Amino acid sequence: MYTPHTKADIKAMLEAIGVGSLDELLRVPAELKLRAPLDVVPALPEYQLRRRMEQIAKRNDGVEYVSFLGGGAYRHYAPPAISALAMRGEFLTAYTPYQAEVSQGYLQAIYEWQTYICLLTGMDLADASVYDGATALAESAIMAINATGRQRFLVSRAVHPNYRAVLKTYCDGLDVAIDEAPLADDGTTDLRALAEMLRETQYAGVALQSPNFFGNVDTLDGEALQAVRNNGAVPIAVVAEALALAALATPASWGAQIVAGEAQSFGVPIAYGGPYVGFIATTNEHMRRIPGRLVGKTVDNAGRTAYVLTLQAREQHIRRERATSNICTNQAHCALIATIYLALMGKTGLRDVAALNLERSRELATAVANAGVRLRFSAPFFNELVADVGRPAGEVLSALRARGVLGGLDLGRWYPEYSTCILMAATELTTSGEIAKLAAALQEVTRVGAGV
Amino acid sequence: MSAPVSDRTASPLIFELGQEGRATRYVEHGKPLQSFMPANVLRDDLPLPDNTELDVVRHYTSLSQRTFGIDVGFYPLGSCTMKHNPKVNDALASLREFAELHPFTPDDLSQGALQVMHELERSFCSLFGMAAFSLNPAAGAQAELAALLIAKKYFRDRGETQRDKVIVPDTAHGTNPASAAMCGFKVISLKSDARGRVDPVEIRNVVGPDTAVCMMTNPNTLGLFEERIHEIADAVHEAGGLMYYDGANANALMGNTRPGDMGFDLMHLNTHKTFTIPHGGGGAGHGPLGVAAHLVEYLPTPYVVRDGDRFRLDFDRPKSIGPVRSFWSNFAHAVRALAYLYANGAEGLTKVSQYAVLNANYMRVKIAEFLETPYPEICRHEFVASAQQLKKETGVRALDIAKALLDRGYMAPTMYFPLIVPECLMIEPTETESKETLDGFVDVLRDIVQTAKTNPQELLDAPVTTVVGRVDETRAARQPDLRWRASR
Numbered sequence: 036m037y038t039p040h041t042k043a044d045i046k047a048m049l050e051a052i053g054v055g056s057l058d059e060l061l062r063v064p065a066e067l068k069l070r071a072p073l074d075v076v077p078a079l080p081e082y083q084l085r086r087r088m089e090q091i092a093k094r095n096d097g098v099e100y101v102s103f104l105g106g107g108a109y110r111h112y113a114p115p116a117i118s119a120l121a122m123r124g125e126f127l128t129a130y131t132p133y134q135a136e137v138s139q140g141y142l143q144a145i146y147e148w149q150t151y152i153c154l155l156t157g158m159d160l161a162d163a164s165v166y167d168g169a170t171a172l173a174e175s176a177i178m179a180i181n182a183t184g185r186q187r188f189l190v191s192r193a194v195h196p197n198y199r200a201v202l203k204t205y206c207d208g209l210d211v212a213i214d215e216a217p218l219a220d221d222g223t224t225d226l227r228a229l230a231e232m233l234r235e236t237q238y239a240g241v242a243l244q245s246p247n248f249f250g251n252v253d254t255l256d257g258e259a260l261q262a263v264r265n266n267g268a269v270p271i272a273v274v275a276e277a278l279a280l281a282a283l284a285t286p287a288s289w290g291a292q293i294v295a296g297e298a299q300s301f302g303v304p305i306a307y308g309g310p311y312v313g314f315i316a317t318t319n320e321h322m323r324r325i326p327g328r329l330v331g332k333t334v335d336n337a338g339r340t341a342y343v344l345t346l347q348a349r350e351q352h353i354r355r356e357r358a359t360s361n362i363c364t365n366q367a368h369c370a371l372i373a374t375i376y377l378a379l380m381g382k383t384g385l386r387d388v389a390a391l392n393l394e395r396s397r398e399l400a401t402a403v404a405n406a407g408v409r410l411r412f413s414a415p416f417f418n419e420l421v422a423d424v425g426r427p428a429g430e431v432l433s434a435l436r437a438r439g440v441l442g443g444l445d446l447g448r449w450y451p452e453y454s455t456c457i458l459m460a461a462t463e464l465t466t467s468g469e470i471a472k473l474a475a476a477l478q479e480v481t482r483v484g485a486g487v
Numbered sequence: 488m489s490a491p492v493s494d495r496t497a498s499p500l501i502f503e504l505g506q507e508g509r510a511t512r513y514v515e516h517g518k519p520l521q522s523f524m525p526a527n528v529l530r531d532d533l534p535l536p537d538n539t540e541l542d543v544v545r546h547y548t549s550l551s552q553r554t555f556g557i558d559v560g561f562y563p564l565g566s567c568t569m570k571h572n573p574k575v576n577d578a579l580a581s582l583r584e585f586a587e588l589h590p591f592t593p594d595d596l597s598q599g600a601l602q603v604m605h606e607l608e609r610s611f612c613s614l615f616g617m618a619a620f621s622l623n624p625a626a627g628a629q630a631e632l633a634a635l636l637i638a639k640k641y642f643r644d645r646g647e648t649q650r651d652k653v654i655v656p657d658t659a660h661g662t663n664p665a666s667a668a669m670c671g672f673k674v675i676s677l678k679s680d681a682r683g684r685v686d687p688v689e690i691r692n693v694v695g696p697d698t699a700v701c702m703m704t705n706p707n708t709l710g711l712f713e714e715r716i717h718e719i720a721d722a723v724h725e726a727g728g729l730m731y732y733d734g735a736n737a738n739a740l741m742g743n744t745r746p747g748d749m750g751f752d753l754m755h756l757n758t759h760k761t762f763t764i765p766h767g768g769g770g771a772g773h774g775p776l777g778v779a780a781h782l783v784e785y786l787p788t789p790y791v792v793r794d795g796d797r798f799r800l801d802f803d804r805p806k807s808i809g810p811v812r813s814f815w816s817n818f819a820h821a822v823r824a825l826a827y828l829y830a831n832g833a834e835g836l837t838k839v840s841q842y843a844v845l846n847a848n849y850m851r852v853k854i855a856e857f858l859e860t861p862y863p864e865i866c867r868h869e870f871v872a873s874a875q876q877l878k879k880e881t882g883v884r885a886l887d888i889a890k891a892l893l894d895r896g897y898m899a900p901t902m903y904f905p906l907i908v909p910e911c912l913m914i915e916p917t918e919t920e921s922k923e924t925l926d927g928f929v930d931v932l933r934d935i936v937q938t939a940k941t942n943p944q945e946l947l948d949a950p951v952t953t954v955v956g957r958v959d960e961t962r963a964a965r966q967p968d969l970r971w972r973a974s975r
Contacts, residue, residue, distance in 0.1 A: 036835045037571050037763075038842045039921040048849040048922060054865070057841045060848060062865060064714050067744040074613040076606055076825070078832025081575055088826055092584035094599030097592030104589040107813055114513050116540050118581070124558025125551040128572050130898075131769040132554075133564075135960075136953040137893050139498070140553030141768045147501050150970040154534050160969045163769065166625035169813040177669075197813050204787070204809035208636050208670040252528045282520050284530050297813065304581070307600045308590030308814025310625070310771030322967065328769065333963035335955040340498075345963040351628070351665035352904070356674045361665035364626040364759065368767025375547055378501045381510030381537035390517020397523060415524050436593070444591055463514055 101469045102441040103399070105419045105460025106248070107168060107195050107275045108311075111388065112464055113302040114379050121372045131328070131364070135343040136335075142342035145330040145367065148374040155280040156272075156294040157287030158316035163328035164370040165362060168275050168297025169201035171313035172242060174360055175295040176202055178317070178324045179240030179269035180211060181359070189238045189268065191216045191224040193247035195275050196449035202242075211239070222412030222421060223253040230262035238266060242295070244273035245283065249458065250396075250419025251412055254289040269293060269321075276300055277373075279417045282389040293317045302376030303369050312369035323349060326360030328367075391463035392418035395470070399461040402474035408481055411456050419460045421446065421453070424481050428457045434480035440473050498553070498954075501546055502536050502971045510537035534973065553954050554768070555898055561924050563850075565869045565901035565913025566660070566708055568738045568760035570843075573830065576763060576823035585822050590814040594799040600818060601798030604791045607825045608775075614836065615737070615754060616747020617777030621786040622816040626772035627735060629811060630755030631666035631702070633776050636808040637753065637785040638700045638729050639670050644806070647727065650699040654723075656685050658708045658905040660735060672699055679907055683709040683862045687718035694726035704733040705749065706740070706867035708905045708913070710847065720750025729753060729782075737761045738917070739844060739868035742837030752779045762824040773820035787811045842918035843868040846925060850916055853929040857936045861908055869915035871908050872900075878910055883939035883946050885910040890949040890957065891935045897928060 045057070054060045079087060102110070121127070125140070132138030132145075145163045152161035165171050176188050188206060190199055192215045199215070206213055216232060219225040224243055233241065241263055247253040255263065255270060263270045272286030274296035286294045299311040317325055323346065331345035351358040380388065396418040400410055403422050411421040424431045428445040435442040447454030461470070520529050538546070556562075562569035580586070588600055608620045624630035635653070642650045653667035656677045664674040675693055680686040685703065694701075701723045705713045713719065720730050732746040732754035738761045746754045758764045758773040766772070778786060788807045789800035800815060831839060844867050851860060851870040859873045874885040889899030889912070901913040916925055939946055950956060 036831055036838065037573060038838065038918050040842050040845070040918075044922045045845065048845055052845075052848045052852050052865075054848075057845065060844055060865060061743055061841060062712070062714075063740075063744045066717065067748055069742075069744065070748070073742060073833035073837075075610040075833040075836065076828050078835050079829045081830065084826060084829040085575065085579065087829060088579045088603075088822070089582065091599045091602050092579075092582045094602060095584040095588045095592070095597055097589065097596035098584050098587050100596070102589060102592075104591045106591055108590050110587070110589070112513060114540070116544055120544060120547040120551070122577065123548070123551040125554040125556045126768055127577075127765045128556035128558045128562075128569075129554050129768040130562070130564055130567055130569060130766045133901075134555070134889065134893060134899050135958040136890065136950050136955055137555040137898070138553075138768075139954050140550030143498060143500070143553075144547070144550050145768075146970070150500070150502060151535070153970045160967075166629060166771075167813040169810070170625070170629075195813070197810060200810045201812060204636065204811055205632075205669070207808070208632070208639065210671055252524075254528075280530075281533055282524070282530065283528055288530070304586040304819065305589055306580075306586050307588045307592075307597065307818040308816060309812070310773075310817040310819060311813065312771075322969075329967075329969055331963040332968040333959045333966075335959065336957045337955075339955050341955040341958045343958045343960055343963050345960065345969075346967060348964075351661040353661070354665070355661050356664035356668040358661070358665040358668070361628045361632055361662050361669055362626075363628045363660075363662050364757075364766075364770040364772035366625075366771045367769030368765070369771055371768065374501075375543065377535065378538060378543045378546070379511065379540060380513065381505065382533045382535040383508060383510045383537050384513055385535060386520070386533055387512075387514050387517040390520055390523070391514055393520065393523035394518060415528055441589075441592065441596075 100439055100441045101472055103443045103459040103473060104441050106444045106458055107297065108305050109276060109300045109460065109462055110305055110464050111300050111462055113376065116379055117302045117372055117375050120375050126371060132344060135341065139342060142330050144371050144374055146332060146342050148370045149330060151374060151377050152314050152316050156316045157285030158294055159319045160322060161314055161316035162325050163330055164365040164367060165313040165315060165327055166366060167311045167313040169198040171295035171315050172198045172273050173202050173205035174326045175271050175293045175315055176240055178293060178321055179271065181324055182269055182321060183239045183267060185237055185239035187212045187236060187238050189214050189216060189232060189241040191243045192218050193224050193249060193253055194242055194244040194273050195248045198273060221414045222249045222251045223414050226256055226259040230259050233262040233266040238268040240269040240271050242271040242273055244275060246276055246279050246417040249412060249421050250416040251414040252283060260290040271295055276417060278389055278392060281385040293321065298373045301373035303372050310366055310369050312366040312373055324359055327362045327365050388463050395461040395463065395465045396420060399459060399470050402470045403477065406474040406478040408477055418462055419458060422457045422459055423455055424457060425455055428455055431480055432457065435476050438476040440476050442473060500971050504542060505536040505538035507537050509539055511540040560896050560898065561920060561928055562898040563900050563914045563916050564898060565915040566735055568915060568917055570763060570917035571919040572763050572765040576826045579826050580819040580822045598798055601791050603825050604816060604821055605793055605798050607821050608791060610828050611775055611777060614741060615777055616745030617754060618780040619783045619786060620775045620777045621790060622775050622821055623787045623811055624774035624776050625812055625817055626770065627755050627757040627774040628662040628666060630774035630776040631662055632669055633787050633808060633811050634731055634753040635666055635670040635672060635700060637782055640785055640808055641782060642699060649697055652697045653699055654693060654701040656703060657907055659702060659704065660733060663702045663733060683711045684713050685719055687715050687722055690719050690722045694722055694728060698723065698726045698728035700729045700731050702731040702733060704736050706736050709862055709871050710866035710869040711862060712867055716749045735760060736868060739840055741840045742833060743840055752782060758820055758824045763827045764820045764823050771817050773817040789815055839918050846916040846918055846920060850914060850925050850929060854932060857933050869913060872912045872914060873908055874910035874912065877936060877939055881939040881943045883943050885912050887946040887949065888912065888935055891946045894950040894952045895931045
């Protein structure tokens with residue numbers, strides 16, 4: 036209980052109200068009273084509730100394993116300065132900054148976040164955040180649908196399968212159909228097939244992810260971009276590993292008009308899937324279609340610099356059923372964490388982290404190849420790669436597990452044609468020892484004739 | 488001790504600070520990117536500032552000091568349930584076994600996380616009278632969207648695709664109609680009666696074979712209990728529609744009466760309101776979605792299933808609307824919410840809502856002594872006051888009162904909502920505030936109303952003690968400046 040009420044308080048307050056008891060105050064109609072006792076977890080004093088939760092936490096054995104899991108959630112180094120700052124109560128316990136005069140700090144931090152996302156993506160503006168990468172894609176598709184008035188959307192099969200599934204959930208609501216562009220053999224989107232589809236059908240938008248779900252750089256080339264432009268579709272870049280933005284050519288540079296991304300990599304705990312932080316960045320042309328909060332810089336009544344939530348005529352609390360989105364609460368605190376992460380790392384640190392991810396993942400690639408396992412794709416990759424183990428991936432992953440290693444994701448879960456393939460991630464936190472352990476285990480379990 | 492105004496107002500952007508090469512090092516030097524990838528796929532420049540850790544710490548500490556949270560002072564923001572956020576919840580959410588668990592960890596190595604979600608789900612089911620909860624939605628608005636997608640699919644399966652209307656009272660949160668529109672539903676706005684309630688007779692007039700869902704908040708956003716909710720639910724159900732409960736106001740009734748028993752088929756909770764999740768300056772939220780038995784199979788995937796003493800994520804649910812987010816839940820918030828349930832238990836949660844109602848009514852009668860309260864009757868966890876009369880007499884509006892409160896160290900109530908009350912101030916004290924805090928706020932508000940009558944200009948000029956004065960919102964919207972740019 037976190038309530039301050041003494042018996043004397045309750046008595047005095049009831050008297051002031053003019054009722055005799057709490058029951059009389061509540062006035063629950065007889066037919067709505069509880070009919071049975073509630074079945075809720077038991078009340079515990081704080082020290083016991085900690086013990087209880089710590090015991091439950093201990094059942095997450097997965098954290099003890101050497102892990103090469105990625106696929107849209109990445110283990111990166113987060114300096115303790117992030118939580119020391121972000122967990123300050125002024126930030127943590129604030130509501131959405133409706134009262135600008137007492138929210139200047141948070142508003143400025145969000146303005147800095149919007150700027151960081153613009154600098155990383157090369158776009159004109161970015162919103163104050165959406166739920167995560169998948170909903171960023173879905174909301175971007177809605178922007179494209181509203182911009183073009185078209186009811187059909189094109190997405191590459193190399194976009195994260197979970198993102199595509201969420202896109203479908205949202206599009207079902209709007210009766211928008213989705214087509215998927217096929218994969219080329221090098222592990223990127225088949226751009227010739229994509230261009231062909233664009234010549235045949237009018238689309239609201241077309242979405243590619245880079246690095247894509249397989250870790251490969253995957254962008255529109257000149258011919259495909261021309262096909263998108265001829266079609267009138269809005270080109271959308273999806274980013275599931277935001278760290279790659281520190282190394283790769285910006286989505287703006289290859290023609291994207293909207294960037295839909297996930298920034299978990301910037302210091303946000305991996306926490307079994309959330310909360311993370313999605314972002315949408317776009318060109319000035321689409322400014323008034325962007326969903327969610329935007330912070331703008333302005334002045335106060337004395338001409339001093341001030342920040343405020345702006346362009347609210349797009350939003351649900353003003354526009355109701357004609358809003359650009361229903362989003363209200365976003366992921367502000369995760370955006371704050373990401374902003375502080377970027378401020379701490381700086382240009383120099385972020386470049387170094389990106390370079391270390393490239394280095395470790397190439398070390399992983401070499402070790403996997405030396406263990407006699409084939410790398411499935413040849414395209415340039417960031418920090419994830421696909422290993423073809425030549426037998427059902429699930430079997431090999433189970434055998435690796437028995438050796439203390441979570442080897443990656445079984446691609447057969449989403450791509451039947453890659454059922455012998457494992458998606459493996461290496462970040463700056465992956466050690467040479469861990470890579471050696473994986474390689475040794477891989478060699479053991481994939482050896483010709485070895486039982487797994 | 489306050490600093491000179493010039494110091495307090497100067498707050499450079501992080502981009503205006505630092506020097507290249509100055510960043511504190513957290514990792515070793517990396518090799519040039521070109522040694523790993525072809526130059527044509529790499530970016531040329533990375534125009535981010537380099538700052539030392541000390542400078543970054545000072546910068547964001549300074550920004551935090553220009554931000555008002557519950558930890559700073561009383562936050563009576565109506566409809567937002569700004570109660571104390573217990574610190575133990577944050578400590579538990581950051582336990583390594585929770586914070587470092589990858590979402591793709593196999594189920595049998597994630598039993599702790601799945602147990603958290605299952606225990607939370609079961610407790611919610613009992614507390615609110617639902618058959619099942621999905622912990623997937625990231626916030627209340629997303630739960631609304633998921634619920635309406637469920638309704639759409641449910642009616643499609645029943646061959647009732649003509650059901651394209653969603654009924655929403657005029658006191659509803661803006662997310663209700665916006666969510667309906669995202670599912671292709673047409674919105675019917677229902678006028679509240681003179682008592683601020685939905686009239687069952689009005690409902691009977693609008694329901695029909697085209698009714699899909701009626702979305703309601705109970706108590707509504709005026710803080711008033713819809714005591715004829717059964718009649719409303721009967722009317723909607725007889726017409727073949729579904730009832731949706733917007734749980735933004737669940738703090739008013741938790742443990743005392745249940746939406747499931749009122750006839751609701753679908754509902755959401757905002758655990759960042761009722762269950763003490765910190766709101767974080769606008770999120771992340773957490774919007775569990777509850778359903779009655781006939782809708783369980785439509786819930787978003789994955790759903791946590793218990794088999795004996797083991798738990799697993801179930802993705803194989805053919806009638807599901809599909810997933811609504813990248814991964815399974817805002818899990819760290821599920822940890823916080825479960826810790827809060829353990830801290831209270833059933834009896835404690837029942838008391839929570841009783842004290843929330845007690846605090847609101849105490850403030851209501853005290854404030855009614857000097858400010859109009861358009862619905863002068865027993866309220867639930869919040870109530871509305873109106874500055875309409877005051878404005879006629881003095882020219883001082885609800886906005887001016889709000890800004891004057893900021894000057895006096897309080898967060899302002901929700902203003903100009905619900906839309907049906909002119910010059911509305913919507914006040915929700917929550918149960919974690921003491922009588923002394925409430926008395927202090929009432930005294931200050933009384934003083935402000937008095938000042939309106941004697942020196943209105945002082946209020947029109949407010950706030951003057953904050954780091955900036957009233958902000959030019961028109962300029963912000965007309966000349967959008969949404970990011971910093973390097974000066975050329």
